Ligand code: ATP
């Protein structure tokens with residue numbers, strides 16, 4: 001059943017451009033010869049598979065060069081941040097298999113950022129502006145023509161400092177003033193046209209409370225955070241490429257102010273590079289949209305197994321190894337593209353094939369009666385726990401007179417090349433014996449309710465004494481010993497390959513898949529009654545499953561289908 005072909009990795013990830021960049025830096029003797037990277041999530045939601053890519057890049061590059069990777073909460077915008085998200089972030093990143101070499105909150109640097117901003121004012125490099133947001137945007141203009149300077153550009157240092165301090169104290173309404181860096185209103189790079197670096201926000205911050213009424217903008221805060229932590233290589237997604245000159249401008253100002261970290265006698269000057277973000281088919285990845293799915297109850301929380309969040313994937317039964325392998329295979333480049341969800345599933349399947357314990361489970365059951373096996377008598381079946389892993393051992397199953405088999409393993413009127421259960425055909429009941437169907441029992445409407453037949457007593461273990469060939473092997477569970485279980489079958493969350501493009505004027509919810517969750521009852525072999533979340537099983541011939549971490553209980557298991565057995569990955573063959 002398992003695939004033998006492997007999709008080719010899309011790029012030579014071993015030596016991508018970020019690695020070359022760092023190698024060149026080290027060769028040129030920049031900084032102090034150490035590599036310090038960081039992963040800087042905003043704690044305003046749960047991280048998703050796109051973040052996992054960034055995590056693999058940030059932690060991966062640090063590890064490659066024996067460097068360090070910091071985990072930093074980029075918490076400079078109070079509106080949706082919370083400690084709960086911080087805790088979940090730590091849990092998810094640890095689960096992915098990474099450990100950070102320093103944990104930081106950007107908000108701990110608010111005082112320093114403030115001092116840096118005041119110093120910019122003193123040096124004539126920043127001013128308080130009273131233009132409304134609409135007005136400053138129109139003053140800023142378009143890249144092809146110089147912008148118009150703000151009428152507040154030439155305020156005195158004293159007036160600027162006074163207004164700036166009063167902004168902090170909460171004397172003004174949001175939008176009434178902002179602090180802008182004084183750079184170049186004629187620059188072809190729009191981000192150089194006196195960008196806003198502080199704005200008034202009256203919301204309480206989850207850590208600093210109401211101490212601040214004014215918060216730094218990302219473009220100002222991020223380079224400062226990197227610099228104060230002594231980060232050498234700051235990697236982010238492509239949309240920040242046009243912000244890079246501004247990043248460098250801020251670093252230059254920090255150098256002027258003598259604020260760059262000195263390590264091993266060398267000044268550390270952080271640099272930024274950008275790579276393409278991960279886009280995955282049949283899902284959305286912006287935290288804003290994921291939040292909407294959660295808040296509107298479209299899914300069962302951030303860790304719903306259909307969500308592309310790390311926690312959702314964990315609950316669904318994806319493994320950290322599979323996710324890391326996926327990130328390795330998609331590689332790092334500067335070209336935006338959409339990755340096929342099937343590649344991620346391929347990686348999951350490939351990993352689970354190696355590690356998952358095999359068990360028998362019947363999802364859509366129909367009763368099979370072995371007429372010549374008397375009630376109370378049993379056959380035993382010795383079956384391997386994982387044919388891919390001999391150390392996983394074997395287990396003994398008890399085959400009784402009445403069994404459950406999958407309805408799709410039976411056909412009353414067999415199709416061509418159907419080698420499974422049909423009247424007159426002999427099949428192997430996996431590990432137990434050979435069985436020939438002799439007749440069917442139907443209800444009043446003519447539906448088949450029982451399959452009857454006889455087994456060959458000379459075929460114990462499923463191997464005939466005379467060596468005759470039997471094509472079909474089916475799985476089964478004993479009706480006497482099987483345990484009922486709820487099984488949750490997941491499909492992609494959206495029917496459109498790109499839900500955002502599909503929406504076009506509508507909502508991304510337009511292509512939400514109404515059948516993304518199907519709940520069904522199954523019979524599973526007794527060993528599964530005590531299955532625990534975090535364990536991985538292959539239900540033979542059905543798919544990979546894991547107990548649901550929220551719903552499953554000892555003796556009353558609930559299983560999530562992690563991924564089906566069938567591979568739909570088309571690329572790389
Ligand atoms: P979202 O738009 O989903 O809210 P974000 O960029 O606002 O994402 P952050 O918490 O700021 O979320 O992201 C932390 C880091 O993860 C950033 O460096 C960002 O560039 C990176 N990142 C976010 N989404 C992706 C993605 N789809 N692919 C690769 N990296 C990503």
Ligand code: MG
Pocket residue numbers: 042
């Ligand atoms: Mg962000």
